[in-house]
Structures are given as structure tokens and as C-alpha cells.
Amino acid sequence: MKMSRLRGASLGVLACAMVGALGLSACATTGTSSSTAGTENKGPEPLATGLDYAANRDPYPSTYQPLPRQNSAIVGATVFTGTGQKIENGVVLMADGKVQAVGGADLAVPAGYTVIDARGRWVTPGVIDVHSHLGVYPSPGVQGMSDGNEATNPNTAQVWAEHSVWPQDPGFNTARAGGVTTLHILPGSANLFGGRGVTLRNIPAMSVQGMKLPDAPYSLKMACGENPSRVYGSRNQSPATGMGNVAGYRAAFIAARDYKAKWDKWRDTGKGDPPTRNLQLETLADVLDGKILVENHCYRADEMIVMLDIAKEFGYHVTTFHHAIEAYKIAPLLAREHVCAAMWSGWWGFKMEGLDAVESNAALVDAPEGSCAVIHSDDPQLTQRLNQEAAATLAAGRAAGLNIPEERAVAWFTLNAAKAIGIADQTGSLEAGKRADVVIWSADPFSVYARADQVFVDGGKAFDRFDPAYQPTSDFELGQPGYGLQAATVNEGAR
Amino acid sequence: MRRLMTQSALMGAAVSLTGALALALPLGGAAFAQSTPVAITGGKVLTGTSVIENGTVVIQNGRVVSVGTGPAPSGARVIDATGKTVSPGFIAVDSGLGGSEVSSVQGSNDLASGANTISASFDVSYGLDPWSFTLPVARLGGITRAIVVPNHPGGGGGNHKDDGEDDFAGLGGGGLQSPGLFAGQAAIITLAQGNDILIKPRVAMIAPFGEAGARVAGGARGAEFIQFKETLAEVRLYARNKAAYDRAALRDLSLSRADLEALIPVANGTMPLIVTVHRAADIQQVLRLAKEEGVKVILDGAEEGWLVAADIAAAGVPALINPIDNLPGNFETRAARMENAAALNAAGVTIAIKGNEGSIHRAREMRYNAGNAVSHGLPYAAAIAAMTINPAKIFGEAGQAGELTPGAAADVVVWTGDPLEPLTTATNVFIAGQEQPISSRQFLLRDRYRNGGTQASGMPAAYNPQ
Numbered sequence: 001m002k003m004s005r006l007r008g009a010s011l012g013v014l015a016c017a018m019v020g021a022l023g024l025s026a027c028a029t030t031g032t033s034s035s036t037a038g039t040e041n042k043g044p045e046p047l048a049t050g051l052d053y054a055a056n057r058d059p060y061p062s063t064y065q066p067l068p069r070q071n072s073a074i075v076g077a078t079v080f081t082g083t084g085q086k087i088e089n090g091v092v093l094m095a096d097g098k099v100q101a102v103g104g105a106d107l108a109v110p111a112g113y114t115v116i117d118a119r120g121r122w123v124t125p126g127v128i129d130v131h132s133h134l135g136v137y138p139s140p141g142v143q144g145m146s147d148g149n150e151a152t153n154p155n156t157a158q159v160w161a162e163h164s165v166w167p168q169d170p171g172f173n174t175a176r177a178g179g180v181t182t183l184h185i186l187p188g189s190a191n192l193f194g195g196r197g198v199t200l201r202n203i204p205a206m207s208v209q210g211m212k213l214p215d216a217p218y219s220l221k222m223a224c225g226e227n228p229s230r231v232y233g234s235r236n237q238s239p240a241t242g243m244g245n246v247a248g249y250r251a252a253f254i255a256a257r258d259y260k261a262k263w264d265k266w267r268d269t270g271k272g273d274p275p276t277r278n279l280q281l282e283t284l285a286d287v288l289d290g291k292i293l294v295e296n297h298c299y300r301a302d303e304m305i306v307m308l309d310i311a312k313e314f315g316y317h318v319t320t321f322h323h324a325i326e327a328y329k330i331a332p333l334l335a336r337e338h339v340c341a342a343m344w345s346g347w348w349g350f351k352m353e354g355l356d357a358v359e360s361n362a363a364l365v366d367a368p369e370g371s372c373a374v375i376h377s378d379d380p381q382l383t384q385r386l387n388q389e390a391a392a393t394l395a396a397g398r399a400a401g402l403n404i405p406e407e408r409a410v411a412w413f414t415l416n417a418a419k420a421i422g423i424a425d426q427t428g429s430l431e432a433g434k435r436a437d438v439v440i441w442s443a444d445p446f447s448v449y450a451r452a453d454q455v456f457v458d459g460g461k462a463f464d465r466f467d468p469a470y471q472p473t474s475d476f477e478l479g480q481p482g483y484g485l486q487a488a489t490v491n492e493g494a495r
Numbered sequence: 496m497r498r499l500m501t502q503s504a505l506m507g508a509a510v511s512l513t514g515a516l517a518l519a520l521p522l523g524g525a526a527f528a529q530s531t532p533v534a535i536t537g538g539k540v541l542t543g544t545s546v547i548e549n550g551t552v553v554i555q556n557g558r559v560v561s562v563g564t565g566p567a568p569s570g571a572r573v574i575d576a577t578g579k580t581v582s583p584g585f586i587a588v589d590s591g592l593g594g595s596e597v598s599s600v601q602g603s604n605d606l607a608s609g610a611n612t613i614s615a616s617f618d619v620s621y622g623l624d625p626w627s628f629t630l631p632v633a634r635l636g637g638i639t640r641a642i643v644v645p646n647h648p649g650g651g652g653g654n655h656k657d658d659g660e661d662d663f664a665g666l667g668g669g670g671l672q673s674p675g676l677f678a679g680q681a682a683i684i685t686l687a688q689g690n691d692i693l694i695k696p697r698v699a700m701i702a703p704f705g706e707a708g709a710r711v712a713g714g715a716r717g718a719e720f721i722q723f724k725e726t727l728a729e730v731r732l733y734a735r736n737k738a739a740y741d742r743a744a745l746r747d748l749s750l751s752r753a754d755l756e757a758l759i760p761v762a763n764g765t766m767p768l769i770v771t772v773h774r775a776a777d778i779q780q781v782l783r784l785a786k787e788e789g790v791k792v793i794l795d796g797a798e799e800g801w802l803v804a805a806d807i808a809a810a811g812v813p814a815l816i817n818p819i820d821n822l823p824g825n826f827e828t829r830a831a832r833m834e835n836a837a838a839l840n841a842a843g844v845t846i847a848i849k850g851n852e853g854s855i856h857r858a859r860e861m862r863y864n865a866g867n868a869v870s871h872g873l874p875y876a877a878a879i880a881a882m883t884i885n886p887a888k889i890f891g892e893a894g895q896a897g898e899l900t901p902g903a904a905a906d907v908v909v910w911t912g913d914p915l916e917p918l919t920t921a922t923n924v925f926i927a928g929q930e931q932p933i934s935s936r937q938f939l940l941r942d943r944y945r946n947g948g949t950q951a952s953g954m955p956a957a958y959n960p961q
Contacts, residue, residue, distance in 0.1 A: 139822040140829070171822055226599075329944045348937075349629065349856035351599035358941040380822055381851075388863055391917035399920050400941055448866030448916050480823065481775060482830030487801045488837035488872045 044270035052274065053282035054263070057291070060162060062212035064201055067460025071095045073109040074440060076119030082414040082429030086407035092123055094436040097459035102430045118440050121453065124410055125429050126181025126437030128417035129383045130295070130342050131322050131376035134172055135165030135185055135200075135208070139380060149188035150195060154232055154239055154248050157220060158279035159195035161187045165208040168474040171380040176202050176463045177471075178384030179439040179452040182213065184421045186322075189223035189297045190231045192239065192248045196283060197221055197295055199421055203457050204472045217293050217422040219319070220283055222249070224298035224307060225353045246306060253314040256284030293319040293422050299353035301326035308337055320420040322376060325357045328364035331371065340372035340420035341365050344382070345393035362390070362412055363397020363404055374420045375412045386413040391446040406446050435459075530556055533925070534567030535909060538576030543583045543883040543898035546876075552581055554905035557928035562899045574923055576909050582879065583899050584639025584686075584906030584926060586886035587861060588815045588847045589769075589795055590854035592633055592641040593623045593684055593692055598855070607678070609648040614675025615761075616753035619645045620682040620696035625689060629855055631935035634686045636859025637914055638850075639906035639926045640694070640896055641686065642886065644769060645679035646853070647703045647711070675750075676711055676723055677702050680757065681769065683890060687926035698890055699793065700761045704772040704781055705827050716777065720784060726750065727788055730758040767791045767889075769815070774827035775799035782810045793889060796820075797839070798831040804842035813845040813889045818868035836881070837872030847886040848878070866915035878915065904928075 047055065072094045079090030081102060091107040093100040101107060109115060136148040147164035150156040165185055175183065181202050187194035199216035200208070224245065233240030239248050259281035266274050286292040294311070298304050298321045311318050320340040321327065325348065327334060327341035334341055343365065348357030358364070366373040375390045377383035394409045411429075418428025427435040436459035443450035454470075455463035464470035477483065532555040540550030542562055553560040553568060567573045596603035605622025608614075623643065633641070678701035683694040702708065704719065712719035729748045733755040739745045740752070748755065760766035770781050773796045785792040794800065794814040800807055807814060818836035823829040832838075839846050848865045850858035865878040873881075887897030896904050908914070909923035924931040948956045 140825045142825055174821060328941065329948055331944075332947055346851075346857050346860050349597055350852070352597055355597060356940055358937045360941055364941065364945060381819055384821075385819075385863075385867070388867075388917050392863070395918045395920050400945065446918055448863055449870045451870055476823075480829045481799065482802055482832065485802075487832040487834035488841060489834075 044266060044274065047274055051277055052263075053277050053285070054267075057218075057286070060160075060209055060212075062214045063207070063209040064203075064205070064212055064214060065210070066097050066458040067203060067462055069094075069097055069436075069456075069458065069460035070114050071100075071110070071112065072114040072116055072459070074116045074118050074123055074438065075105075075109065076117055077121045077123040077440065078444075079123045079430065080125075080407050080410040080445070081431070082125040082411055083431065084408050084411065086405070089119075090123065092430055092438060094438070094456065094459045097436055099430050099432055099434050099436050099438075101432055116440070116454070122441040122444055122450070123430075124179070124387075124439050124441065124445055125414040126427065126439055126455065126457065127179040127386050127413050128182040128184075128421070128423075128428060129175070129180050129377050129386060129413075130184045130320065130374055130417050130420045131378045132175075132183040132185050132383055133188065133378065134175060134183060134380060134383070135167065135169045136161055136187065137380075138166045138169030139171050149190040151188075151190035151231055154191050154228055154237075155193045155252050155280060156187075156191050156195050157193040157252070157281075157283040159187060160198065160218075161185045161195060161221075162198040162208045162212070165198070165200070165211075167205050167208055167211060168476045170474050170477050171383070172202055172204070173472055173474060173477075174380070175383045176455055177452060177465070179387065179441070179445075179455055180383055181437040181439070181455060181457045181462070182418075182423070182427060183383075184219065184295070186219070186221045186295060189221070189227045192223060192228050192245060193252060193280075193284070194221035194223060194297075196292070197421075199423060201457055203460075203462055204474070213423065213426070215426065217291065218283075218286070219293045219295040219421065220287050222294060222296045222298075222307075224296065224303045225300065226351055227297070242303070246310065249307075249310050250313070252284055253288070253310070253316075256281050256288055257314065260285040260288060287316050288314065290317065295320050295322055295421070297322045299323050299325045300356075301329040303353075304330060305333070308333075308339070319422065320372075320374065323354075323378065324365075325354050325361065328358055328361045329356075331365045332368045334365065335368035335371040338370065338372070340374050340416060342374040342376035342417075342420055343393075344378075345375070345389050345396065358396070360393060360396035360400050360402070362393040363400070363402050363409075366397075366404065366408070366412070367402060372416050372419055373412050374416045376417070387441075387445040387450065388448055389413075391448075394446060406444070410445070532560065532568055532571040533574065533928075533930075534571040535574045535576050535581055535907065535923075536567050538579045538581040538909065540899065541580065541582040541879050541883075541914075542900065543880060544900075550581065552899055552907060554907060554925060554928050557905055559899055559901055559903045559905050559907075561901055574909060579922065580910040580912060580914055580919075581899070582637065582908050582910065582914050583883045583897055583903075584908055584924070585637045585861060585882040586847075586890075586892075586897050587633065587638045587641040587850055587854045587858045588886050588889070589644050589849050590641040590858055591646070592629055592638075592643060592686070592855055592858055593625070593627045594619055594643050595853075595855050596624070596627055596629065598853075606644075607646040607648045611675075612751035612753065613679075614754050615677035615679065615700060615750070616757035617645055617677075617679025618682075618696060619643050619679060620693050623682065623684060623692055625692040628936045629858075630686050630692070631688075631932070632856070632937060633858040634924055634926075634931055635921055635933065635935060637862060637908040637910070637921050637924070638858055639686050639908070639924070640892075641684050641854070641858070642681055642698065642890055643684055644681040644699070644701050647678035647701070647707060647771075675754070676708065676719065676726060677754070677758075683892065685926055686931075687929055688931055697757075697766070699767045699769050700758070701769045701771070701795075704770050705774055705777045706825065707771065716780070720780065723784065724788065726758070727762050727790070730755055730762045734759050734762070761790060762788075764789045764791050767793050769793045769795050771795045773798045775802035775830060777827065778803050779806060782806055782812060785812070786810070798828040798835060800844070801832060801835045801838035802830055804839050804844060807839065808843035813847065813885070814839055815847045815849055815889075817849045817851070817864060818871070818873070819851075819864050833867065833871040836868035836878075840873055840877045840881075845885050845889060846877075846881050847889055848881040862915050863917055866917075869915060875915075 074092040079087040186197040197219035199213040200211040239245045262275040324341035362373040415428040418424040438456040440454040535552045540547040594606040608617045681699040684692040708719040797814040821833045850861035883897040905928040907925040912919040
């Protein structure tokens, strides 16, 4: 029962794909395109699923299976819910992989639940990193494994990051030890359109399908600024400038509008031949339909403002600006436009568009009503410590006179991060009905000394700092130098 | 007047004298000799070697006068540090502070030279910029001194994937190659506001070993060790026969005269050689080489050091490490662990903790790196030492810096709490007794935009340069 709830949507698609493989074409109507309403009356004969982009938007479906789990109660901890609440001596109930209830000490633990004594510890929702290249830029970062940038054309909207993910990347394991339960894996930023991003559960799996978060929306990675113009300008190719960048975005969306119109017309009238499927344009068409979220690498305030104008010009929405170093300059605008900003605290100065960084960026972006400030990593090291990165910006914000409590700041790497990749209905906070993605920290997570003691993904224990049975290693890590040796005792300093 | 010029330059705009005066105020800090004693009282004092609760630190004329528990001397300016923590200024090692402004702007980077004839003799001290906007940012992280080291031009960048050469499919490794094994010579700087930050030039020589060294020497480690030994032999030959060299009566040598000269103190063991090395096997080879050649080495990187910690300790060789390096970034760091710092320290190795990404823009993160080492087994006192007295010892500044002890330079930082915590901020920074402004270009930007970027008058914030 609980299995079908987690996999429900994908099972239908899977069945459809199997039917298609048998030569039957009964699945086209399962598409969710806005124009499919009329297909029964005057529409064309359905195409094989591989030929109609709307017929099966999920050809590489999730095969994610949650880890073994039992109904549990985490009791006695200081609980940050992710929704701005702080509960001392709290109780978190997890049943069938979902958060069942969160409350104070008076919340009764039902019979038969495993009770986890977390007195003296802290509990947060699972950490979500909205900008990760784990798997596509794995460790070891040698050339043969450098799979993150299809830097062959300014527009590679046709590539999907999931097809580059190496599930054996040891970085997934170190990220999990830092409390990361969900990752949004993006292609790199060499191109105006880098390709599709994918949202993963951070559990070991044989394939990327085994990590895909069911029902998570796809994203399109777009990149502003220096990277595309440097990469292609150095090849004496467009874009070589900021204006070339903008011309490239506009030309692509014009083509996508045209493509979408042709499909809509064919679906509505059934006349003539169907358009030829185009992997690049269909991703952009789905952006225009609102089915794919825009994750836009964009550092400078002026460039973000231009990107918002482009979105209005073509009728799409920017979900999140990533690396938004200058977001603090336009915090009210971002809040008004309901655009999230994903930021670092400490990174700056590595290139010109990173010059105007301030450590308090996320704290300043957080201030306006309706804001969505997110701490992200873009880095296999930093992803292990998003809580500390949030602490640094929190401190900088407080030093600037912003009185932000920790229970609010925790959303920067939990609930706001979930919003930034379109999965806030599933995870990101400790609210009844959401996935039981939970971290038990050894100390206040805004302390440098805090370590994730236990990490739960969908209620299944995925990591336990004190139990080797819950410390997975990737295939790559087996038998490497140092394998099986303990470097030093870790108990002395940890608090 | 000099200070006024500095402020104008900092703002990057011509401002009127009146404006400059107004600007100078919030950045504060007396730029003249401090003769009135300053007493920092009531705080938890980390001296570098011990902890004094409710301590009193007295500084005067640029030096620490006393560290204890007594009352402030009469006439002293008193800084009440009750509830706060007082520490020595941190010493950043393996740093690019003052030598590079924006990493991707080649013209602002004076840390790497690809010249054919200037390898070992390359001297970073000539390229230092006392007005670098990286310095105030690092200072707010409690850093008061830094060891500025050259980068080998073949070493590749330190930036993240989206901003390095990885953008270019099929390429990698930085492209540039220098024929020299050496990156050049390091300098010690102060981060004090002023127009001269150099404390001491040519304090160490830098050479990459492991994969980077192999690449320079022809592609294999075995070539580099031979080339290194051959180079030292030539240096010694040159040193013994300078007159013959000048008469052109010596056989041809592979290095320039400048490089030969620069390497003499390395060959005779008086100038330490900072060896960038990661793999345990490479560390062992370097230790062996140093012993055979009588060269004094400092390990830099040493991610796999914990595997051979006893050997490093027995050799009496210190290590500059980043304790958060825990991923197999390549095949020479497959054994990287968060517990490296703890293991090296436990074995008796003198460690110094580095910042991130070349300790330029992210130098301030060294205190968090130390905190993470503590949460992975390094004793707290050892973590403080690894940012203060250890780097001072490693670079010959013991007693002069990195310690709150009478006679040492008055590099003192007052913190809102534990300096290893990200939630802690510095409230007062003294360098050689001079109080430094708690400000930076980042603070000016923050304050310009915090209220929406528009003044109450409706004029753009650009008209109100704070």
C-alpha cells in the first residue's frame, strides 16, 4: 500500500511505456499537454510514444524504492520544522515514510513505534541542495568523468543531466553525512541552455532512475553572463557578449513557440503530418507550458532584471536564480516576482560577476515579505556543510542589524530550497503528510561542531554516524588507499 | 593625507576632500603610532598556548605588554570583552592575499609566472598590493598575517567546476606549462591597513610534487625526482664555482643565474621548501628526498598524510593542510579524510590549517575549517594552535606573532564568541597595535542596498556613497 503511494504516478507511465514497446499505441492520451482535451473528437491518430513529445514525458521513470523503514518517534530534541517553528523537547512521528505529526512533549507516541531518544540534540528537515553536480562532475574529477557540460553549442536544451549521473560518485555519501537527503543535479553553465536538471533522493542506487524523486518536476538550466560568452566567444562564435547571450535566449524561445504551435495545431486538427520531434525545442516548449522549471545561473542584478523581462516577453516564469551574488540589490523585486534566489555566503571574487558579493546576501534577500532565500553549494565540499554556510550568512545578517531567528534561517536549506525546485508539496519541512526526510544533529545545526547523527530519507534510516551498518560506501571506494582504516577517533571534539 | 588617498582608491571614484573625510570616519582606525595602552578585559583569552578565563590583555606601542588576569592599567583605553573571546590574529598559510584581486582577471593576478628563466627566483613580494580589497575581508575573519605563496603556472586553477577550464569539453589541466620545477618564493605580509604590507620576502621556496610535479618534468614522477636532484647538484656546483661561472669556465647549467642564486639557500637547508604533495606514497618519497639532499621541507596539502603520519612526525616535517578535503578529487587524494588533521596532530606533526580556494577570497573560512577539524577529532587547543603559533613556528615568526605573549606583535582579535563558529563575528581587530576598521567593500555594498537601493530623497543610492 505504502509502495503504491510513493510510486503511483510513475507506475502508470511505466505501464504506458511497456505497452508502447509492444507495438500498441494506446498511451498518447496519457499526455498532459494543454491541448490534449480535444484529441478524442477531432484529434489525429495517436503516435508511437517516442514520436510525440507530449505522449510520455517520463521515458526514464523513477524506479526509486525507499529504504526499509519502521514507524518511529524522535523524542526530546529541539525541533526546527522548516516552517519557522522551533519546538523544544519536541516529538516527530514518522509513519509509512511520511511525517505523521510534529508536536511538543505532550504528543503521544502510538504503540509499536520505535522511539529514538534525541534529548540534547536538534532535528531539522532533510537538507536540500538545489545546485549540485554530484554524479555529473563526480570524484575523482578526472577528464574521463567530466560529464557536466555539453559545451558544444550555446543551446543544448536537449541534454538531460540524469544521463550523465554516475551513481557511484563518493560525493553522494559525504553529502548524506552532512544531512543532504535531496539533490537537484544540474548540467554546468557553459551554455545559454545547459540542459535538463533532475531531482534525486540521496540514497545509494544502481542507476539514476533508482534515485529519481518521483513526481519531481524537471528543470531547465539556463546560464547568464560570463560563462557562455567566454566559452563561445573564445571560439569566435556567438554568443561572445552579454547582448549575444540575450539574442540567443530570445531566438530559442521564438523557435520553441513556433514548435509548440505546430504541435498544438496538429493535435487540434489532426490534419497533415505531425511535426518532427525535436528534443531541444520540446524542453523549451515545456518551459513555456510551465511544466519544466527554469533554474537560471545569473550573478548580477542587472542581468537578473533582463532575464525577468525575457520571461515576460515569452511567457514563462523564472523559478530560481542560482549563484545570485547580487540578489541583495534587488531583494524586493525578487520577492514581488516570486522568484527564489540560491546563494553562497563565502564565495566571491573568482570572476567579475562575482565581485559584488556580500556575506549577508541571503539574510538581506530573506527580509522582504514573500521572499525565497536559498543556500546552495555548486560544490561537492560545500554541499556537506550547507548548515554552516547558512550560519555564516545568518551571522553577517545579524551583524547588519537583521534579527533573524535560527528557526527561520533553517528554511534556507530546507523548505525554501524545496520551493526553488518545485517539490515543496513533497518535502522540505516537518509537516504531516510530507516525506519523512529528517536529520538528527548532534548540536545546534548552526554550530560548526554539529554533525548529522542520523539521516532519514522517506522514513528509512540512510545514515548513522555511530553505526557502520548505516554508512554506505560506493563501489569506487572499495579497496582504495585507506579503505577500512580509521584515520582518527572522532569523538573527542564532536559535540 | 595618505589615508585620504587610500579611501578614495577604495571607493573606486574620485571624491571631494570633504567626501573623503566623511568616508574615512566609519572605516575608523588610528593610522598613527599607538602609545596609549589598550586593555582588553573580561574575556576568555586564547593565548595560543593556553586559555585564561576573565583575562586581561594589555597592548602598547604595537606589542603585547601583558597577558593575565589583573585590572587594566590606569590611563588605558579599556575594551570590555566580557562574554567575548580574545584570540591572537590568525596567520593564513598557502595564501594568495594581496597577490590576486579577481581570479579570472589575469592582469590582477601576480601569483604565477610562466617565464622560462625566472622560476625559482620568481618573488611574489614585488607584486603585492596593500590596497587589495581582499585584505579587509580576510581581516574580518580574524586574519592578521599571511604567507603569500606563488602558484605554479602548470598547476591549474582552484575554482569550481562552472568557472574553470572544465567549461571546455575535452580540455583540462590548465594548458600552461613551465619548464621550471619551482613556482617561486613566498613572502610574509601583514594585513594591517597601510601602504606597506610586506613583513619579509623570500621566506620559502615552492615546488609541486605528485601529479603536478610529474607533469612539469615530463609526465612521470620518476622524472621529477631525477630532475630535482640534478638541479640541486647544479646549484651546488654553481655555488662552489661562482667565479668560474662568471668567466664562462663552468659547464652549461640548465637554470638561469637568477634561479641558481635563489636555490642556494634551499640546497643548503636554510630556506624551507614548501612541497605541494598529496599522495601518501609521494609524501614518503619527498621525505626520503629531503633527507638525502639535506633540504628542509614543509608539506602542503598532504591529504593522505594520515596514512604515513608517523613518518612525517619522525622526519620533523610540518604540514599545511585543509581539514575539510575529504573527497577523492583525483587519484592522489583517494584516501582523503575529514580526520586527517586529528591524525596528523595525534602523531605529533606540527600542522597549520588553511583557508579555501587558495586562501584569497575565502581565506576567512579557515576558522570554520578548524572548527570542522575539531568536530572530527582534533582537540580544540590544537585547532587554535594550527592557526596561530604553529604557522608562526613553521615560518620563523615564533614569539613575534601568532601568540598573545609579552613582546609579540599586538595582533589581537575580539570575538563575539568562539572564533571557530560561523555565528561568531569579530568586533575588534588590532594588528601591531593598530585598530583596524570593521568594514570592507562588502560592508559598503551591503549598506548601500539594504534599504532597497534608494535614498529617502528618491535619489538613486549611487548618490549616497555611505
